[in-house]
Amino acid sequence: MxxxxxxxxxxxxxxxxxxxxxxxxxxxxxxxxxxxxxxxxxxxxxxxxxxxxxGGMSLASVGAVLEAIDGDKTPHRTMGVVQEELAGTPPQVSEEAAQWAWELLDGIVRRNGWGELKRKHVGVVNLVAALATAKELGHEKLAERLEEYAHLALRVAELDVDTVTGLTSFDKIIEAGLVVTVLGDRIFAGLRHLGQELLSREVLGDVPD
Amino acid sequence: MxxxxxxxxxxxxxxxxxxxxxxxxxxxxxxxxxxxxxxxxxxxxxxxxxxxxxGGMSLASVGAVLEAIDGDKTPHRTMGVVQEELAGTPPQVSEEAAQWAWELLDGIVRRNGWGELKRKHVGVVNLVAALATAKELGHEKLAERLEEYAHLALRVAELDVDTVTGLTSFDKIIEAGLVVTVLGDRIFAGLRHLGQELLSREVLGDVPD
CATH class of the missing domain: 1.10.1660.10 (Multidrug-efflux Transporter Regulator; Chain: A; Domain 2)
Incomplete structure (x- = not known):
């Protein structure tokens, strides 16, 4: 021990x-x-x-994720459980803002032939809630370039899937899928913040530290 | 009331x-x-x-961020406070793994002429800790394409900075910077998860729901 x-x-x-x-x-x-x-x-x-x-996950969420990993689900479905636990409870938003966000997202998915968006999918619910929150704050301008963000996100997802499926052991694939999703979000957010800092220093101007 | x-x-x-x-x-x-x-x-x-x-922030972090917004810091420095509060406490990692992660990150920044990485910067500390954690888990393969992730993250940051600096009111700029960072991370993670699902369904195969 x-x-x-x-x-x-x-x-x-x-x-x-x-x-x-x-x-x-x-x-x-x-x-x-x-x-x-x-x-x-x-x-x-x-x-x-x-x-x-x-990952900032609660022990209850960790328990649910480990149970999924140890079970006999396909990697695809195991990742579904991971994403569900990561997403948490969506915030309350107004019907109107949610509808606006849904149409925005659905339009992008349709225009790019990315399949059909499931309205009740936990990832979609959370994404709609986050966009609707921006609108309720009066910052809907931030969603103007959502399609460009979506294209970049798909390229990141491509790297994720390439990396994970390139592994040879099946057990490793499932665990790596978990790690790339949980740690990957943190790592990408960290890289984005460094980028924001680098660029905003140039654009907004500041005394160098 | x-x-x-x-x-x-x-x-x-x-x-x-x-x-x-x-x-x-x-x-x-x-x-x-x-x-x-x-x-x-x-x-x-x-x-x-x-x-x-x-954003999943604690009330203590929210308090610190609001104080920065209400103060007379430059937008650049205000965003520094936001990133610090978002980053939280880095996890404990071994000296060896941290050194490996630092060299990896520093190499990418140098090769691309992105300036000088500050070893004690809270964003860098957290990024190093997250990468080191992946290594300690035996998943250092996930970092093989870190440079490609970094390039995509910089393009996301470009969109962020473009969006925020395109606003006309100064008050709006600071608040929008906050919103784009906090909500933006969630929105991008949500888009990435949708992309992972779309692609892993194709690659790993599954019965459609």
Whole structure:
């Protein structure tokens, strides 16, 4: 147990809590007060740490995601669960703003032949809510170039899918899909912020630090 | 007060709490138990709602961001505060993984002539920590195409800066910078997830719903 904690960087009390909550499978009992843990336990602990600390996910969401990973869903459906847990509860928005956002998004998807948008899909619901929130704030101008953002997002998604499907082991593919989605969002947001800083310094002007 | 709550969609008890915490400036007192609130109060409430519900920010972070907006910082520096509050506390990673991530990132920035990366900048610290976490999970392959991600992120940042600086009112610019950063990350992540779903369905195969 002490070794497991040291290897994974997760405190012993937290490891015990994860065991009780079923987030971590029990070790192989070798004596009444000793158990043997494997490399898979260390990896699982690191994954929980990444999802909570970098991904900002709640333990309930982490539990749902791990259950999906351990189950027999297709990679595509497993990723659906991940996206659902990441999306959280959408904010309340007015009917009018939601309708505006829906039409905007649906128009882009149709014009580009990206298939059919499912109105009740959790990702779509959250995207519509975020756009509607911008409108309610009087910042609908920010959505004017949504189509350009969508094209760039599709290219990012292409890189994601290329990277993950390029892996050879099936287990790795599912876990990598999870990592690329959760950590990938954070990493991309970080790169975007660096870019904003670089460009806004040029455009808006500032005394260099 | 009842009107303010109805207009903004924020419950009366929450409005009172924000007043007590100083997140919302007091209204103009018209009698011992009545106050007049302006359109600016409604807008401020909507902004707090967007930052917490869509941006997932804590009230402490929202307070810091509003203080920066109300202050006399340049837009560039105000955005620095926003990014700092959004970034949160970086996860603990090993020295070795952090060094690997730093070299990777620094190499990309140098090769592309994007200036000098500040090692202690909160955005850089978080980006390094997220990349190092991927490595610790044994998924450093996911960072192989980091340079391509960085180029796409810079194009997204270009759209951000173009949109915000295209606004005419100075107040709008600062608020829009906040909205584009906080809501923009969520919107882009949502578009990316839709793209992943569209492409992974094609590549990995699945029965259509």
């Amino acid at each position: 002490a070794e497991l904690s040291a290897e994974s960087g997760v405190p012993v009390a937290t490891v015990k809590y994860y065991l009780r909550e079923g987030l971590l499978p029990p070790g192989e009992r070798t004596s009444p007060n000793q158990a043997r843990y494997s490399a898979a336990h260390v990896q699982r602990l690191r994954l929980i740490k990444a999802l909570t600390e970098v | 009842a009107e303010l709550s109805a207009e903004s969609g924020v419950p009366v008890a929450t409005v009172k709490y924000y007043l007590r915490e100083g997140l919302l400036p007091p209204g103009e007192r018209t009698s011992p138990n009545q106050a007049r609130y302006s359109a600016a109060h409604v807008q401020r409430l909507r902004l707090i709602k967007a930052l917490t519900e869509v």
